[in-house]
Amino acid sequence: MSRIVYVNGDYVPEAEAKISVFDRGFLMADAVYEVTSVLGGKLIDFAGHVARLHRSLGELEMAQPVTDEALLAIHRELVARNGITDGLIYLQVTRGNPGDRDFLFPDPAATPSGIVLFPQSKPGLANAPAAKTGWRVISVPDVRWGRRDIKTTQLLYPSMGKMMAKKAGCDDAWFTEEGFVTEGTSNNAYIVKGRRIITRALSNDILHGITRAAVLRFAKEAQMEVEERSFTLAEAQAADEAFVTSASAFVMPVVEIDGAVLGSGKPGPVSVRLREIYLEESIKASV
Ligand code: PDD
Numbered sequence: 001m002s003r004i005v006y007v008n009g010d011y012v013p014e015a016e017a018k019i020s021v022f023d024r025g026f027l028m029a030d031a032v033y034e035v036t037s038v039l040g041g042k043l044i045d046f047a048g049h050v051a052r053l054h055r056s057l058g059e060l061e062m063a064q065p066v067t068d069e070a071l072l073a074i075h076r077e078l079v080a081r082n083g084i085t086d087g088l089i090y091l092q093v094t095r096g097n098p099g100d101r102d103f104l105f106p107d108p109a110a111t112p113s114g115i116v117l118f119p120q121s122k123p124g125l126a127n128a129p130a131a132k133t134g135w136r137v138i139s140v141p142d143v144r145w146g147r148r149d150i151k152t153t154q155l156l157y158p159s160m161g162k163m164m165a166k167k168a169g170c171d172d173a174w175f176t177e178e179g180f181v182t183e184g185t186s187n188n189a190y191i192v193k194g195r196r197i198i199t200r201a202l203s204n205d206i207l208h209g210i211t212r213a214a215v216l217r218f219a220k221e222a223q224m225e226v227e228e229r230s231f232t233l234a235e236a237q238a239a240d241e242a243f244v245t246s247a248s249a250f251v252m253p254v255v256e257i258d259g260a261v262l263g264s265g266k267p268g269p270v271s272v273r274l275r276e277i278y279l280e281e282s283i284k285a286s287v
Contacts, residue, residue, distance in 0.1 A: 025094030142175035241268030
């Protein structure tokens, strides 16, 4: 399938999309990104993703190349031109192409930031069979940098974590630091004890998930107890349930951690209910 993608102002077939070898996103991972899901042709929590994009750009003193209104229009145009019903829109803003390799940031007046967006079609994204069986995860040490709250494209270690999980016959890896779980390779991590949902508090240690914010809001509205604090791997292995959240997995139950089976070994009732509520409410609010 040849996609239409958006590159610095133009909609082009993917084979014709070009980025300079001097682009700092390519050379230095000097770039931030967002992934917004599309369900039924509409965008899930677009406002949340744009708000986090502002934050990531602000922390790195990078200019936003187009307005928020233009971003929405580009997302919608890519959905329409590529006939996306269910899937994802990937957005990346880079510090641009200064014409050479240099560790110093270029003068933004001379080097405008760059922008790329492309769609990924994933029919039936909300009905992933894995949600019925749950994920099995391994733990790996969190050796990422100290600003995980900025959504940069430095994804080598998360990719390595996914590979380690795959080699172990599992679905994902949870990062741990000083015995505590930080988050998954590309998702936020939760455990459930009784009806209480426990997840690490926001800090520079984890990405401030957009799905996380929505799920915690819905959980509180459904009178579930939410506790934002760190938890150890051992506590997770002894929990009743666990799950992860992200724009691409929504709420995904976790049934095994480093070989320890949680509860019955099937997705737990809190995780299953939260997934239902999240999908129902966010589809209602999609734009
Ligand atoms: N990943 N933590 C990390 C490290 C992530 O990469 C992500 C998202 C999340 C969840 O954030 P959100 O709910 O806003 O998607 C948490 C995206 C989906 C990705 O890299 O594909």
